[in-house]
Amino acid sequence: MTLYDIAKTVHIVSVIVWIAGMTVAAMSLRTPSPAALPAITAFDRRVTTPAMLLVWVFGLTIAIQGGWFGQPWLSAKIFLVLILSGLHGMITGRLRRKAWENGSHPDKATRYVFPAGLCLVALVVLLVVTKAI
Numbered sequence: 001m002t003l004y005d006i007a008k009t010v011h012i013v014s015v016i017v018w019i020a021g022m023t024v025a026a027m028s029l030r031t032p033s034p035a036a037l038p039a040i041t042a043f044d045r046r047v048t049t050p051a052m053l054l055v056w057v058f059g060l061t062i063a064i065q066g067g068w069f070g071q072p073w074l075s076a077k078i079f080l081v082l083i084l085s086g087l088h089g090m091i092t093g094r095l096r097r098k099a100w101e102n103g104s105h106p107d108k109a110t111r112y113v114f115p116a117g118l119c120l121v122a123l124v125v126l127l128v129v130t131k132a133i
Helices: 003-030 037-066 072-100 113-130
Strands: none
Touching (some): 003 037, 003 113
């Protein structure tokens, strides 16, 4: 087992945890469940956000080891992951605000957050699998 294999494994597991955490957070914004908000907010802070950071660290490590910088598919992937990271920041901010306000009303402004996140993930996977634009 090489360092590349380990980095790739950690990267993939971190992506799964990050996207799962974002999904839970996004869905909790759409449902009126104020009792669960503190736990979801804590999970986001302790698990989902660190997973996102691991995705970046190990993703860049893999890209360096693979010699992929400068390739169009990687530039597109990094751009999409930046958007996904911003989406995570938006979800986190709205989740914290909803927990702070003890809101029991659904956040209608986040109606398209979950589908947008899934589309971004699908495009990233397509780029990784095909390594082409």
